[in-house]
Amino acid sequence: MHAKFAGSTSVDLSIEIAGMALRNPVLLASGTCNYGQELQSITDLSQLGGIVTKTITPQPRAGNRPQRIVETPAGMLNSIGLQNPGLEDFVENKWPFLESLDTQIVVNIAGHTIEEFADMAARLDDVQGIAALEVNISCPNVKAGGANFANSPSASAEVIGAVRRVTQHPVIAKLSPNVTDIAEIARAAEEAGADALSLINTLVGMAIDVKNRRPLLGNITGGLSGPAIKPVALAMIWKVAQAVRIPLIGLGGICTAQDAVEFLVAGASAVQVGTASFVNPNAGVEIVEGIRRYGDECGIQHIGQLIGSLQT
Amino acid sequence: MIDETVRILTNREVAEDFYLARLAAPHIAGEALPGQFVNLKVNAGVTPFLRMPLSVCDVNPDAGYIDVLYQEAGPKTQALCKQPIGEELSCLGPLGHPFTHPDKGTDCVLVGGGIGVPPMIFLGRRLMREGFDVALLIGARSAAKHLSDELLEGTALRIGRATDDGSLGHCGLVTDLLRQELESTGSKAVYTCGPHAMIEAVADVSREFDAACQVSLEEYMACGIGICVGCVVRVENADGKTEYGDYKRICVDGPVFDAREICWEH
Numbered sequence: 319m320h321a322k323f324a325g326s327t328s329v330d331l332s333i334e335i336a337g338m339a340l341r342n343p344v345l346l347a348s349g350t351c352n353y354g355q356e357l358q359s360i361t362d363l364s365q366l367g368g369i370v371t372k373t374i375t376p377q378p379r380a381g382n383r384p385q386r387i388v389e390t391p392a393g394m395l396n397s398i399g400l401q402n403p404g405l406e407d408f409v410e411n412k413w414p415f416l417e418s419l420d421t422q423i424v425v426n427i428a429g430h431t432i433e434e435f436a437d438m439a440a441r442l443d444d445v446q447g448i449a450a451l452e453v454n455i456s457c458p459n460v461k462a463g464g465a466n467f468a469n470s471p472s473a474s475a476e477v478i479g480a481v482r483r484v485t486q487h488p489v490i491a492k493l494s495p496n497v498t499d500i501a502e503i504a505r506a507a508e509e510a511g512a513d514a515l516s517l518i519n520t521l522v523g524m525a526i527d528v529k530n531r532r533p534l535l536g537n538i539t540g541g542l543s544g545p546a547i548k549p550v551a552l553a554m555i556w557k558v559a560q561a562v563r564i565p566l567i568g569l570g571g572i573c574t575a576q577d578a579v580e581f582l583v584a585g586a587s588a589v590q591v592g593t594a595s596f597v598n599p600n601a602g603v604e605i606v607e608g609i610r611r612y613g614d615e616c617g618i619q620h621i622g623q624l625i626g627s628l629q630t
Numbered sequence: 631m632i633d634e635t636v637r638i639l640t641n642r643e644v645a646e647d648f649y650l651a652r653l654a655a656p657h658i659a660g661e662a663l664p665g666q667f668v669n670l671k672v673n674a675g676v677t678p679f680l681r682m683p684l685s686v687c688d689v690n691p692d693a694g695y696i697d698v699l700y701q702e703a704g705p706k707t708q709a710l711c712k713q714p715i716g717e718e719l720s721c722l723g724p725l726g727h728p729f730t731h732p733d734k735g736t737d738c739v740l741v742g743g744g745i746g747v748p749p750m751i752f753l754g755r756r757l758m759r760e761g762f763d764v765a766l767l768i769g770a771r772s773a774a775k776h777l778s779d780e781l782l783e784g785t786a787l788r789i790g791r792a793t794d795d796g797s798l799g800h801c802g803l804v805t806d807l808l809r810q811e812l813e814s815t816g817s818k819a820v821y822t823c824g825p826h827a828m829i830e831a832v833a834d835v836s837r838e839f840d841a842a843c844q845v846s847l848e849e850y851m852a853c854g855i856g857i858c859v860g861c862v863v864r865v866e867n868a869d870g871k872t873e874y875g876d877y878k879r880i881c882v883d884g885p886v887f888d889a890r891e892i893c894w895e896h
Contacts, residue, residue, distance in 0.1 A: 349858075349859075350858065351857055352856060352857045352859065356855050356856040356882065357855070357857060359631060360631060360632070360633065360722075360855070372859070380876050380877055381862065381877055383864075383895070384849055384861075384862055384863070385849070385850050386850070386860045386861070387850040387851065387861065388850065389678065389850075390679075391677055391679075392676040392677050392679055393676075393679060394679060394852060396852070396860060398858070398859050398860060401859050401862070401877060544676070544679055545676045593852075595853070596680065596681075596852040596853040596857070596858050597671065597680060597681060597853075598633075598720070599722070599853070599855060599857075
């Protein structure tokens with residue numbers, strides 16, 4: 319049953335999550351592929367399972383003052399602050415290009431209030447072709463209410479429930495790692511009607527210039543991403559996988575196919591590649607190829623066989 | 631723009647803490663224009679993690695190489711200066727918008743400070759080749775940090791140097807030399823790259839003399855291709871809101887900007 323068949327039939331990477339049919343389990347994470355256009359000239363987006371747009375808010379946001387990026391050991395801090403053109407500009411000017419791509423498009427949304435989340439979801443319900451909404455209740459870089467929803471099971475549930483009631487699109491709740499018990503939040507989102515969960519968003523972090531004793535980031539703190547957070551993300555996927563029945567999309571420091579396979583084995587049904595694309599814009603596509611090679615070498619027929627296959 | 635595997639041809643110290651790396655990069659050499667940059671992965675592995683943006687200092691499309699100059703200052707530059715001849719690295723480029731040339735016959739002044747000199751070298755050579763009158767003014771802390779005349783060959787008809795300590799050329803700011811140059815020649819096109827305070831001063835002096843000024847900006851950068859929205863600069867809204875309000879991305883909307891567009895922040 320092993321590699322002797324690998325040459326003839328390759329592993330089937332397709333997977334369905336929350337009603338989304340993905341050609342493979344690799345998506346690009348929100349905030350790391352903007353709205354697709356910049357990457358199109360350097361990578362083949364149609365080789366991916368999908369892409370998740372940079373977060374859209376109801377109104378345009380200028381974002382945080384620079385410095386917005388600090389490199390850290392095996393990772394980086396960012397404090398972009400959800401700079402985005404706002405919902406209407408997105409629908410008018412960004413969506414037509416995204417819709418033309420031969421890959422699934424997940425639209426990531428954030429609001430300051432439950433009503434704003436619901437209004438955005440209702441507006442986007444009119445937009446045909448959206449694969450799913452990813453609800454960002456976990457951005458660490460905005461001061462207003464948005465960041466705090468993910469800290470509270472009841473607030474998370476309220477947001478997810480409000481979005482769920484007004485949209486036909488599948489709803490993915492994006493969870494924060496900056497909480498006491500992520501499983502509790504995950505269960506609340508599931509009960510409120512989330513079709514899937516994506517985790518983790520960035521970890522709150524900070525860096526200081528000791529020469530002048532000032533924070534390096536304009537926003538003082540930021541979100542840590544990159545290989546440095548991968549073990550944390552993996553443990554959270556494993557923990558949440560025990561706690562809920564809906565599918566999980568794993569992210570946090572995935573740079574290689576081996577990283578991605580670890581997330582699948584821990585219980586994720588798909589993965590998102592984020593910060594890795596900043597270093598290698600073709601990382602997502604290379605990870606798809608690497609997962610295929612891994613599957614063929616293991617002699618598995620379908621990628622689903624890997625999901626939650628951790629032997630403990 | 632492509633991700634090209636480049637090979638180190640030479641990598642040597644050319645002034646105190648300043649290194650010149652010559653990279654075999656046939657594609658980028660054939661495409662790059664003055665003001666554009668590359669984003670180089672200086673090592674394999676995840677520490678350092680991000681690429682390093684480097685201005686293109688010169689190209690030789692026929693021989694298929696580019697030159698980049700860098701100052702040994704942090705983990706990435708330290709990793710790069712240890713890389714041996716023949717090492718292959720991943721290099722994204724060319725990135726960003728180049729400088730635009732002035733109308734024929736316009737005299738040009740190029741002002742470079744510290745590690746902002748490389749794009750001035752590339753631009754000077756290109757402008758000289760096209761018959762412009764070019765003056766190159768360089769500021770650095772001390773004589774030891776100035777590039778040799780040999781490295782600046784063909785970049786300008788006149789080269790002025792300033793140092794903070796008076797060890798070479800004018801003792802004081804490079805903008806003192808700019809003022810003299812604009813007074814004596816009436817040049818109407820100024821190009822600059824260097825520390826933030828210097829380019830802001832260059833922009834001020836240029837405005838005073840009614841000279842057009844293009845600045846090449848630098849900011850902490852992750853991707854270099856516009857997807858992270860990390861390297862932004864605040865711009866004036868003279869002609870209405872930009873796509874994202876007040877901030878533009880230096881990597882794809884710049885790094886070259888008209889100085890009048892920039893909102894100088896302290």
